[in-house]
Amino acid sequence: MNTFRVACAHDCPDGCSLLAHVKEGRIVRVEGDPGNPFTDGFACAKVNRDADLVNSTSRLERPLKRMGAKGSGQFTPISWDEALDTITERWTAIIAKHGPLALLGYAYSAHQGQVNRGLLNGFFHALGSSRLLAGTVCDTCCETAWNMTVGPVAGPDPETVADSDLIVAWSADLMATNVHFWTKVEKARKKGVKVIAIDPRRHKVAERSDWHVQVRVGSDAALALGVMHCMVRDGMYDKDYVAKNTVGFDALCRKVLPDFPPERVAGIAGVPAGDVLRLAKMFGASKKTFLRMGEGMTRNVHGGQAMRAVAVIPGLNGSYGRRGGGAFLYGMAAFDFNYDAIRKPSGPAQTRMINHLRLGEELLTRNDPPIKALFIAANNPAVTCPDTNKLRRALAREDLFTVVHDPFMTRTARYADIVLPAALYLESEDFYRSYGSYYMQYAPAAAKPRGEARSNYSIARELAKRMGLKDAVFQKSPQELVGELFKGAGPLFQSFVGIDLSDKGPIRIEQPDHQVFKTPSGKLEIYSETLASQGLDPLPNWAPEEPEIHHGKQLPLRLLTAPGYFLAHTTFEGVDDLRRREGQPFCVLHPRDAAQRMLKQGDKVRLFNSRGQVGLLLCISDETLAGVVLVPGQRDDTDAVSGTVNMLCSDRFSDMGEGATYQSTWLEVEAWQEVQPAAGSPSLRDGAELTSQLS
Numbered sequence: 091m092n093t094f095r096v097a098c099a100h101d102c103p104d105g106c107s108l109l110a111h112v113k114e115g116r117i118v119r120v121e122g123d124p125g126n127p128f129t130d131g132f133a134c135a136k137v138n139r140d141a142d143l144v145n146s147t148s149r150l151e152r153p154l155k156r157m158g159a160k161g162s163g164q165f166t167p168i169s170w171d172e173a174l175d176t177i178t179e180r181w182t183a184i185i186a187k188h189g190p191l192a193l194l195g196y197a198y199s200a201h202q203g204q205v206n207r208g209l210l211n212g213f214f215h216a217l218g219s220s221r222l223l224a225g226t227v228c229d230t231c232c233e234t235a236w237n238m239t240v241g242p243v244a245g246p247d248p249e250t251v252a253d254s255d256l257i258v259a260w261s262a263d264l265m266a267t268n269v270h271f272w273t274k275v276e277k278a279r280k281k282g283v284k285v286i287a288i289d290p291r292r293h294k295v296a297e298r299s300d301w302h303v304q305v306r307v308g309s310d311a312a313l314a315l316g317v318m319h320c321m322v323r324d325g326m327y328d329k330d331y332v333a334k335n336t337v338g339f340d341a342l343c344r345k346v347l348p349d350f351p352p353e354r355v356a357g358i359a360g361v362p363a364g365d366v367l368r369l370a371k372m373f374g375a376s377k378k379t380f381l382r383m384g385e386g387m388t389r390n391v392h393g394g395q396a397m398r399a400v401a402v403i404p405g406l407n408g409s410y411g412r413r414g415g416g417a418f419l420y421g422m423a424a425f426d427f428n429y430d431a432i433r434k435p436s437g438p439a440q441t442r443m444i445n446h447l448r449l450g451e452e453l454l455t456r457n458d459p460p461i462k463a464l465f466i467a468a469n470n471p472a473v474t475c476p477d478t479n480k481l482r483r484a485l486a487r488e489d490l491f492t493v494v495h496d497p498f499m500t501r502t503a504r505y506a507d508i509v510l511p512a513a514l515y516l517e518s519e520d521f522y523r524s525y526g527s528y529y530m531q532y533a534p535a536a537a538k539p540r541g542e543a544r545s546n547y548s549i550a551r552e553l554a555k556r557m558g559l560k561d562a563v564f565q566k567s568p569q570e571l572v573g574e575l576f577k578g579a580g581p582l583f584q585s586f587v588g589i590d591l592s593d594k595g596p597i598r599i600e601q602p603d604h605q606v607f608k609t610p611s612g613k614l615e616i617y618s619e620t621l622a623s624q625g626l627d628p629l630p631n632w633a634p635e636e637p638e639i640h641h642g643k644q645l646p647l648r649l650l651t652a653p654g655y656f657l658a659h660t661t662f663e664g665v666d667d668l669r670r671r672e673g674q675p676f677c678v679l680h681p682r683d684a685a686q687r688m689l690k691q692g693d694k695v696r697l698f699n700s701r702g703q704v705g706l707l708l709c710i711s712d713e714t715l716a717g718v719v720l721v722p723g724q725r726d727d728t729d730a731v732s733g734t735v736n737m738l739c740s741d742r743f744s745d746m747g748e749g750a751t752y753q754s755t756w757l758e759v760e761a762w763q764e765v766q767p768a769a770g771s772p773s774l775r776d777g778a779e780l781t782s783q784l785s
């Protein structure tokens with residue numbers, strides 16, 4: 091048996107160091123590497139099964155060519171040469187006729203390696219094609235809000251949570267999405283530090299916290315402003331820290347906080363006035379609050395404002411200035427590598443950007459030129475992008491030449507003209523940096539790619555050769571490419587230039603013990619001149635949202651999507667055991683809402699609005715407040731009664747960063763009726779049509 095020290099490449103903040111045990115060339119077990127103090131020698135429930143993911147019987151082993159209608163999943167195997175020849179011939183013809191912007195190609199986040207993600211994107215950049223404004227489905231809203239408040243800079247080291255005196259998980263289900271941080275929180279809690287979870291869902295972390303503040307979806311800005319109202323009114327804030335380190339405090343006190351007394355906040359956020367005050371007292375008494383902020387609160391049309399309001403609180407109690415305190419969203423800004431060396435080797439400085447969450451809309455409506463060719467790697471947008479019915483209609487366009495590179499036959503791959511089998515991260519060499527801690531690591535491939543599968547890196551090189559690109563990066567080994575990342579990187583990384591990292595294991599990057607603000611003023615910007623210049627509210631504020639209308643009636647329920655515990659998006663669906671543990675796709679309804687609709691536990695139910703309908707199993711529970719429908723995870727249609735949750739979500743933008751607004755979705759739930767759309771139809775008939783048929 092051989093053991094390889096590798097790093098987890100899944101899209102997750104923890105960025106684990108792992109040991110892959112290999113017998114006769116086959117990966118037999120994956121476990122945590124004790125050599126990384128943050129990830130601490132254990133892997134999560136999902137990654138513990140990564141040997142099963144690599145060895146899954148549903149892995150793709152050969153390139154495939156489409157035989158049936160788009161979406162139908164009928165393919166026949168072809169050779170790599172035929173696949174690559176077809177691709178380059180089609181692209182060359184499309185570029186000759188419409189120009190390179192008619193091609194949209196990208197690798198998204200499912201392989202976090204700098205080489206495998208970067209080089210494929212570098213290839214499309216060098217070609218001069220349209221590029222994906224990536225991450226709008228994920229973090230561009232919270233990232234923008236953070237940048238407008240704290241600046242483009244990393245937060246505190248999560249390992250300093252051991253020194254904090256109050257821990258708050260605000261919109262973060264740490265046991266699902268950041269379990270290695272959670273174990274550190276639990277240790278601090280055992281020493282007597284209070285842990286608060288602020289979330290519309292009584293998730294596993296809320297159950298294990300000292301206090302669960304069950305806030306209504308989309309009301310976090312109001313709650314944060316109510317807390318600050320009490321802190322300021324009762325003098326429970328660090329006047330000295332505020333005076334020296336913040337901008338706009340007086341304007342906040344004059345123009346915003348008077349509108350958020352706890353009594354009003356109670357009506358908005360569903361948190362009793364006494365609890366708003368109690369929360370303010372806890373923040374007020376704390377000198378070192380470790381605030382872990384998750385993305386969930388930002389996935390609505392006013393999401394950026396929510397994050398800005400929450401991120402101000404550790405400024406009021408001075409926590410940003412002390413070890414053990416501060417606000418943590420992400421840490422990637424600490425790794426200021428020369429990313430462009432790989433991602434933008436040559437090609438135009440500016441190109442046409444296509445917003446990820448509007449992929450369907452863009453494929454259907456873009457002109458000058460229209461998108462004629464699409465290449466997708468490491469992403470399954472036909473399930474994970476909002477308004478998936480629209481996207482599937484777009485992917486069904488006969489005049490769109492689509493290539494999908496994935497280890498599995500995903501819903502998206504079913505719409506491809508050519509499917510290329512992808513290697514998984516354990517089968518590829520790469521260099522990683524975590525986004526939830528401060529470690530980086532070089533990792534070898536632990537095994538050869540399955541069948542004829544190829545890594546993103548190898549595809550990028552092959553395509554570059556065939557498309558005649560001469561950039562030196564396409565000739566370099568992964569190690570040489572990492573060298574390029576360090577050349578021209580920030581001062582912290584200069585000592586790594588020319589160093590062989592392949593046998594070094596995880597390497598820690600030191601963070602300062604206080605928050606550095608990289609805003610234009612160099613301070614915590616409660617007031618943001620940058621936002622003002624964009625016509626946005628320069629001060630944190632809260633505004634109500636109007637429910638959506640369907641057939642003249644207001645839809646009564648609001649969607650809450652949250653991560654699954656045993657799956658992450660659709661990535662682990664190739665592991666039967668994990669799918670079984672996650673259960674058949676379901677939704678959660680409060681007992682009151684279920685009773686009103688005469689629905690019972692385990693019923694098949696239909697969730698619908700004017701964008702679509704989804705069939706799921708019903709779980710009745712008070713883990714959310716009444717008025718909410720919780721749908722954990724984004725699951726493929728296969729295991730569901732029908733469809734997938736993103737058929738209900740719109741492609742509207744959030745207030746900042748043009749981000750996704752999954753939680754600004756209203757819907758109704760009723761008993762499932764066995765009226766199915768035409769078999770093989772790429773798009774489901776939407777809820778509107780169906781409602782009129784049924785009535």
Ligand SMILES: Nc1nc2c(c(=O)[nH]1)N[C@H]1C(S)=C(S)[C@@H](COP(=O)(O)OP(=O)(O)OC[C@H]3O[C@@H](n4cnc5c(=O)[nH]c(N)nc54)[C@H](O)[C@@H]3O)O[C@H]1N2
Nearest residue numbers: 200201228467468469470474495496512651659660661752
């Ligand atoms: N309703 C709702 N929708 C959401 C969210 C939500 O909270 N609610 N969350 C959003 C977020 S945060 C994100 S980041 C997106 C994620 O959305 P996606 O990026 O679509 O995530 P996955 O479904 O995991 O798809 C990743 C694909 O990459 C493939 N893959 C894995 N490794 C490799 C590799 O090395 N190479 C290649 N070529 N392919 C590989 C996997 O098999 C899988 O098919 O979903 C978003 N969608």
Ligand SMILES: Nc1nc2c(c(=O)[nH]1)N[C@H]1C(S)=C(S)[C@@H](COP(=O)(O)OP(=O)(O)OC[C@H]3O[C@@H](n4cnc5c(=O)[nH]c(N)nc54)[C@H](O)[C@@H]3O)O[C@H]1N2
Nearest residue numbers: 261262263266267289291307308384385386387653658659
């Ligand atoms: N197990 C697992 N781990 C994952 C993923 C996964 O799908 N499964 N996805 C990975 C990816 S790509 C990402 S980006 C990260 C994301 O991880 P996080 O940043 O933690 O964000 P989310 O997963 O969107 O949601 C976290 C919480 O936000 C809550 N929430 C939703 N709306 C609101 C609101 O209005 N107010 C408040 N206070 N809370 C709200 C949800 O109930 C949920 O508990 O996790 C990564 N890790």
Ligand SMILES: [Mo]
Nearest residue numbers: 101227228229
């Ligand atoms: Mo994400």
